[in-house]
Amino acid sequence: MDKTAHEDAPAGDASLVERMRDGDRQAASVLAARYLRAAYVVALAVLGNRHDAEDVAQEAFVVAIERIEDCREPDRFAGWLMTIVRNRSKNLRNALPARRAVPWDDDSLAEGMRGPDPVEDSERREAADRLLAGLATLAERQREVVLLHDLEGWRHAEIGAALGLSEGMSRQHLFAAHRLLRERLSRTAPEGGSDG
Amino acid sequence: MDEERLDFSALDPSVDADRWNRIVDSVATRGMAARRATAGRPSVMDLLAGWKRPALALAAVLALVAVPVLLFVEPAAEAPHTERAEVALAVVDWAWAGQSQALDLLDTVER
Numbered sequence: 001m002d003k004t005a006h007e008d009a010p011a012g013d014a015s016l017v018e019r020m021r022d023g024d025r026q027a028a029s030v031l032a033a034r035y036l037r038a039a040y041v042v043a044l045a046v047l048g049n050r051h052d053a054e055d056v057a058q059e060a061f062v063v064a065i066e067r068i069e070d071c072r073e074p075d076r077f078a079g080w081l082m083t084i085v086r087n088r089s090k091n092l093r094n095a096l097p098a099r100r101a102v103p104w105d106d107d108s109l110a111e112g113m114r115g116p117d118p119v120e121d122s123e124r125r126e127a128a129d130r131l132l133a134g135l136a137t138l139a140e141r142q143r144e145v146v147l148l149h150d151l152e153g154w155r156h157a158e159i160g161a162a163l164g165l166s167e168g169m170s171r172q173h174l175f176a177a178h179r180l181l182r183e184r185l186s187r188t189a190p191e192g193g194s195d196g
Numbered sequence: 197m198d199e200e201r202l203d204f205s206a207l208d209p210s211v212d213a214d215r216w217n218r219i220v221d222s223v224a225t226r227g228m229a230a231r232r233a234t235a236g237r238p239s240v241m242d243l244l245a246g247w248k249r250p251a252l253a254l255a256a257v258l259a260l261v262a263v264p265v266l267l268f269v270e271p272a273a274e275a276p277h278t279e280r281a282e283v284a285l286a287v288v289d290w291a292w293a294g295q296s297q298a299l300d301l302l303d304t305v306e307r
Contacts, residue, residue, distance in 0.1 A: 023231075029224040036220055037210055044207065054209055058223050065227025066234055127206035150201040151208060174199065181202060 017074035045143035046089035134184040146177035
Protein backbone atom coordinates (compact mmCIF):
# COMPACT_ATOMS: atom_id res chain seq x y z
CA MET A 1 0.00 0.00 0.00
CA ASP A 2 1.30 3.45 -0.89
CA LYS A 3 2.12 5.68 2.02
CA THR A 4 -0.43 8.45 1.82
CA ALA A 5 0.76 10.23 4.96
CA HIS A 6 3.66 11.64 2.99
CA GLU A 7 1.35 13.19 0.36
CA ASP A 8 0.39 15.84 2.90
CA ALA A 9 3.93 15.96 4.25
CA PRO A 10 4.99 19.48 3.34
CA ALA A 11 2.27 21.29 5.28
CA GLY A 12 2.08 18.58 7.93
CA ASP A 13 5.82 18.52 8.47
CA ALA A 14 6.11 22.29 8.85
CA SER A 15 3.34 22.33 11.42
CA LEU A 16 4.86 19.45 13.34
CA VAL A 17 8.28 21.06 13.34
CA GLU A 18 6.85 24.29 14.75
CA ARG A 19 4.99 22.39 17.44
CA MET A 20 8.12 20.46 18.29
CA ARG A 21 10.00 23.72 18.70
CA ASP A 22 7.34 24.72 21.19
CA GLY A 23 8.02 21.57 23.18
CA ASP A 24 5.24 19.34 21.87
CA ARG A 25 6.47 15.80 22.40
CA GLN A 26 3.55 14.33 20.46
CA ALA A 27 4.71 16.21 17.37
CA ALA A 28 8.14 14.62 17.76
CA SER A 29 6.51 11.22 18.03
CA VAL A 30 4.48 11.75 14.86
CA LEU A 31 7.54 12.85 12.90
CA ALA A 32 9.52 9.87 14.18
CA ALA A 33 6.75 7.49 13.16
CA ARG A 34 6.66 9.14 9.76
CA TYR A 35 10.38 9.24 8.96
CA LEU A 36 12.39 6.94 11.22
CA ARG A 37 12.13 4.01 8.83
CA ALA A 38 13.17 6.19 5.92
CA ALA A 39 16.14 7.31 7.98
CA TYR A 40 17.01 3.64 8.53
CA VAL A 41 16.78 3.04 4.78
CA VAL A 42 19.25 5.82 4.00
CA ALA A 43 21.62 4.61 6.71
CA LEU A 44 21.34 1.05 5.39
CA ALA A 45 22.21 2.26 1.90
CA VAL A 46 25.47 3.68 3.25
CA LEU A 47 26.38 1.08 5.86
CA GLY A 48 25.00 -2.19 4.53
CA ASN A 49 24.40 -3.45 8.04
CA ARG A 50 20.86 -3.50 9.41
CA HIS A 51 21.75 -3.11 13.05
CA ASP A 52 24.20 -0.29 12.49
CA ALA A 53 21.61 1.35 10.27
CA GLU A 54 19.01 1.18 13.03
CA ASP A 55 21.40 2.65 15.58
CA VAL A 56 22.50 5.49 13.31
CA ALA A 57 18.94 6.29 12.28
CA GLN A 58 17.83 6.55 15.89
CA GLU A 59 20.77 8.69 16.97
CA ALA A 60 20.41 10.95 13.95
CA PHE A 61 16.74 11.48 14.70
CA VAL A 62 17.46 12.31 18.34
CA VAL A 63 20.00 14.89 17.19
CA ALA A 64 17.53 16.27 14.65
CA ILE A 65 14.93 16.79 17.36
CA GLU A 66 17.47 18.36 19.69
CA ARG A 67 18.66 20.77 17.01
CA ILE A 68 15.36 21.37 15.29
CA GLU A 69 16.01 25.12 15.29
CA ASP A 70 18.69 24.44 12.67
CA CYS A 71 16.01 23.20 10.27
CA ARG A 72 15.58 26.45 8.34
CA GLU A 73 12.88 25.08 6.04
CA PRO A 74 10.43 23.10 8.18
CA ASP A 75 8.51 21.91 5.13
CA ARG A 76 11.72 20.20 4.00
CA PHE A 77 12.29 18.40 7.27
CA ALA A 78 12.69 15.06 5.49
CA GLY A 79 15.56 16.23 3.31
CA TRP A 80 17.26 17.92 6.24
CA LEU A 81 16.92 14.77 8.34
CA MET A 82 18.31 12.55 5.57
CA THR A 83 21.38 14.77 5.31
CA ILE A 84 22.04 14.27 9.00
CA VAL A 85 21.53 10.52 8.64
CA ARG A 86 23.82 10.26 5.64
CA ASN A 87 26.58 12.27 7.30
CA ARG A 88 26.42 10.22 10.49
CA SER A 89 26.41 7.00 8.49
CA LYS A 90 29.49 8.04 6.57
CA ASN A 91 31.23 9.09 9.77
CA LEU A 92 30.55 5.66 11.23
CA ARG A 93 31.67 3.94 8.06
CA ASN A 94 34.92 5.90 8.09
CA ALA A 95 35.47 5.16 11.76
CA LEU A 96 34.93 1.43 11.51
CA PRO A 97 38.09 -0.57 12.21
CA ALA A 98 39.60 -2.39 9.27
CA ARG A 99 38.78 -5.79 10.71
CA ARG A 100 35.12 -4.91 10.63
CA ALA A 101 34.85 -3.87 7.00
CA VAL A 102 31.68 -2.28 5.72
CA PRO A 103 29.53 -5.13 4.40
CA TRP A 104 29.12 -3.47 1.01
CA ASP A 105 32.91 -3.77 0.57
CA ASP A 106 33.37 -7.05 2.35
CA ASP A 107 33.60 -10.27 0.40
CA SER A 108 32.01 -12.13 3.28
CA LEU A 109 28.71 -10.35 2.94
CA ALA A 110 26.88 -12.97 4.89
CA GLU A 111 29.13 -12.37 7.89
CA GLY A 112 28.52 -8.65 7.89
CA MET A 113 24.81 -8.85 7.33
CA ARG A 114 23.86 -11.22 10.08
CA GLY A 115 23.42 -9.44 13.35
CA PRO A 116 22.87 -10.70 16.86
CA ASP A 117 19.19 -11.38 16.38
CA PRO A 118 18.49 -15.01 17.28
CA VAL A 119 14.77 -14.32 17.29
CA GLU A 120 14.66 -13.66 13.56
CA ASP A 121 13.57 -16.76 11.72
CA SER A 122 16.11 -18.28 9.40
CA GLU A 123 13.92 -17.91 6.32
CA ARG A 124 13.61 -14.16 6.79
CA ARG A 125 17.28 -13.87 7.55
CA GLU A 126 18.20 -15.70 4.38
CA ALA A 127 15.88 -13.46 2.38
CA ALA A 128 17.50 -10.41 3.97
CA ASP A 129 20.97 -11.76 3.19
CA ARG A 130 20.01 -12.29 -0.42
CA LEU A 131 18.56 -8.79 -0.74
CA LEU A 132 21.61 -7.21 0.85
CA ALA A 133 23.89 -9.18 -1.46
CA GLY A 134 21.91 -7.84 -4.39
CA LEU A 135 22.00 -4.29 -3.04
CA ALA A 136 25.76 -4.57 -2.74
CA THR A 137 25.96 -4.62 -6.54
CA LEU A 138 24.40 -1.14 -6.70
CA ALA A 139 25.83 2.32 -6.24
CA GLU A 140 24.96 3.97 -2.94
CA ARG A 141 22.55 6.42 -4.55
CA GLN A 142 20.80 3.60 -6.38
CA ARG A 143 20.36 1.78 -3.08
CA GLU A 144 18.86 4.87 -1.48
CA VAL A 145 16.40 5.38 -4.32
CA VAL A 146 15.28 1.77 -4.66
CA LEU A 147 14.81 1.33 -0.92
CA LEU A 148 12.91 4.61 -0.50
CA HIS A 149 10.73 3.72 -3.48
CA ASP A 150 10.14 0.03 -2.93
CA LEU A 151 10.34 -0.25 0.86
CA GLU A 152 9.04 3.16 1.90
CA GLY A 153 6.65 3.65 -1.00
CA TRP A 154 7.85 7.16 -1.71
CA ARG A 155 7.16 8.81 -5.05
CA HIS A 156 9.97 10.20 -7.17
CA ALA A 157 9.12 13.79 -6.25
CA GLU A 158 9.50 12.96 -2.58
CA ILE A 159 12.68 10.95 -3.15
CA GLY A 160 14.14 13.79 -5.16
CA ALA A 161 13.30 16.35 -2.50
CA ALA A 162 14.85 14.23 0.24
CA LEU A 163 18.00 13.29 -1.67
CA GLY A 164 18.53 16.44 -3.69
CA LEU A 165 17.75 14.78 -7.02
CA SER A 166 15.49 15.59 -9.91
CA GLU A 167 12.52 13.32 -10.47
CA GLY A 168 14.05 12.19 -13.71
CA MET A 169 17.30 11.21 -12.05
CA SER A 170 15.38 9.35 -9.36
CA ARG A 171 13.59 7.37 -12.06
CA GLN A 172 16.86 6.58 -13.80
CA HIS A 173 18.41 5.33 -10.59
CA LEU A 174 15.38 3.19 -9.89
CA PHE A 175 15.38 1.71 -13.36
CA ALA A 176 19.06 0.81 -13.14
CA ALA A 177 18.66 -0.58 -9.62
CA HIS A 178 15.73 -2.77 -10.61
CA ARG A 179 17.54 -4.11 -13.63
CA LEU A 180 20.63 -5.05 -11.65
CA LEU A 181 18.69 -6.44 -8.71
CA ARG A 182 16.38 -8.60 -10.77
CA GLU A 183 19.36 -10.01 -12.57
CA ARG A 184 21.18 -10.74 -9.33
CA LEU A 185 18.17 -12.04 -7.44
CA SER A 186 17.14 -14.34 -10.26
CA ARG A 187 20.54 -16.00 -10.01
CA THR A 188 20.39 -16.40 -6.24
CA ALA A 189 16.71 -17.12 -5.71
CA PRO A 190 16.00 -20.33 -3.82
CA GLU A 191 14.45 -23.11 -5.84
CA GLY A 192 10.72 -22.72 -6.13
CA GLY A 193 10.74 -19.12 -4.97
CA SER A 194 11.45 -15.67 -6.32
CA ASP A 195 12.15 -12.24 -4.94
CA GLY A 196 10.31 -9.14 -5.99
CA MET B 197 10.41 2.32 -17.03
CA ASP B 198 10.09 -0.54 -14.59
CA GLU B 199 8.42 0.88 -11.50
CA GLU B 200 7.08 -2.39 -10.14
CA ARG B 201 8.37 -2.71 -6.61
CA LEU B 202 10.61 -5.44 -5.36
CA ASP B 203 9.78 -7.08 -2.07
CA PHE B 204 12.14 -5.70 0.56
CA SER B 205 10.00 -6.73 3.51
CA ALA B 206 12.83 -8.95 4.80
CA LEU B 207 14.80 -5.75 5.45
CA ASP B 208 11.88 -3.91 7.05
CA PRO B 209 12.70 -3.14 10.70
CA SER B 210 9.06 -2.36 11.49
CA VAL B 211 7.87 -5.90 10.81
CA ASP B 212 7.82 -6.34 14.56
CA ALA B 213 5.37 -3.51 15.14
CA ASP B 214 5.55 -3.49 18.93
CA ARG B 215 9.33 -3.31 18.92
CA TRP B 216 9.32 -0.58 16.28
CA ASN B 217 6.73 1.48 18.12
CA ARG B 218 8.86 1.30 21.26
CA ILE B 219 11.85 2.53 19.25
CA VAL B 220 9.83 5.41 17.79
CA ASP B 221 8.61 6.36 21.23
CA SER B 222 12.13 6.18 22.65
CA VAL B 223 13.50 8.41 19.90
CA ALA B 224 10.86 11.07 20.55
CA THR B 225 11.40 10.95 24.30
CA ARG B 226 15.20 11.12 24.05
CA GLY B 227 15.07 13.87 21.47
CA MET B 228 12.79 16.11 23.51
CA ALA B 229 14.81 15.43 26.65
CA ALA B 230 17.95 16.47 24.79
CA ARG B 231 16.18 19.65 23.70
CA ARG B 232 15.24 20.52 27.26
CA ALA B 233 18.81 19.92 28.40
CA THR B 234 20.19 22.08 25.61
CA ALA B 235 17.65 24.84 26.21
CA GLY B 236 19.25 25.63 29.55
CA ARG B 237 22.55 26.45 27.86
CA PRO B 238 22.75 29.72 25.89
CA SER B 239 24.32 29.49 22.47
CA VAL B 240 26.87 31.94 21.10
CA MET B 241 24.12 33.64 19.13
CA ASP B 242 22.03 33.90 22.28
CA LEU B 243 24.91 35.62 24.04
CA LEU B 244 25.43 38.03 21.16
CA ALA B 245 21.71 38.74 21.01
CA GLY B 246 21.80 39.53 24.69
CA TRP B 247 24.30 42.27 23.98
CA LYS B 248 22.33 43.60 21.03
CA ARG B 249 20.15 46.00 23.01
CA PRO B 250 22.93 47.57 25.06
CA ALA B 251 25.03 47.95 21.89
CA LEU B 252 22.15 49.63 20.06
CA ALA B 253 21.55 51.93 23.02
CA LEU B 254 25.22 52.95 23.06
CA ALA B 255 25.16 53.60 19.31
CA ALA B 256 22.07 55.80 19.73
CA VAL B 257 23.76 57.85 22.47
CA LEU B 258 26.87 58.32 20.36
CA ALA B 259 24.75 59.47 17.43
CA LEU B 260 22.87 61.96 19.62
CA VAL B 261 26.17 63.42 20.79
CA ALA B 262 27.94 63.36 17.44
CA VAL B 263 25.26 64.96 15.27
CA PRO B 264 25.10 68.29 17.17
CA VAL B 265 28.88 68.44 17.30
CA LEU B 266 29.14 67.94 13.56
CA LEU B 267 26.41 70.49 12.89
CA PHE B 268 27.77 73.28 15.06
CA VAL B 269 31.53 72.91 14.75
CA GLU B 270 32.92 74.91 11.83
CA PRO B 271 34.78 72.90 9.26
CA ALA B 272 38.54 73.45 9.19
CA ALA B 273 39.95 75.78 6.54
CA GLU B 274 40.67 74.04 3.34
CA ALA B 275 44.24 72.76 3.34
CA PRO B 276 46.59 74.53 0.90
CA HIS B 277 47.55 71.30 -0.80
CA THR B 278 43.92 70.83 -1.77
CA GLU B 279 44.04 73.91 -3.95
CA ARG B 280 47.19 72.62 -5.63
CA ALA B 281 45.56 69.24 -6.25
CA GLU B 282 42.65 70.95 -7.95
CA VAL B 283 45.06 72.94 -10.11
CA ALA B 284 46.92 69.79 -11.03
CA LEU B 285 43.72 68.11 -12.10
CA ALA B 286 42.82 71.11 -14.21
CA VAL B 287 46.25 71.02 -15.81
CA VAL B 288 45.78 67.38 -16.69
CA ASP B 289 42.47 68.15 -18.29
CA TRP B 290 43.92 71.01 -20.31
CA ALA B 291 46.94 68.89 -21.30
CA TRP B 292 44.63 66.31 -22.74
CA ALA B 293 42.81 69.09 -24.52
CA GLY B 294 46.18 70.39 -25.81
CA GLN B 295 45.78 73.85 -24.36
CA SER B 296 48.90 75.93 -23.69
CA GLN B 297 47.43 77.70 -20.68
CA ALA B 298 48.61 74.74 -18.64
CA LEU B 299 52.19 76.03 -18.52
CA ASP B 300 51.15 79.49 -17.34
CA LEU B 301 49.09 77.96 -14.59
CA LEU B 302 52.00 75.80 -13.45
CA ASP B 303 54.12 78.92 -13.11
CA THR B 304 51.39 80.39 -10.93
CA VAL B 305 51.33 77.37 -8.66
CA GLU B 306 55.10 77.33 -8.26
CA ARG B 307 55.08 80.97 -7.14
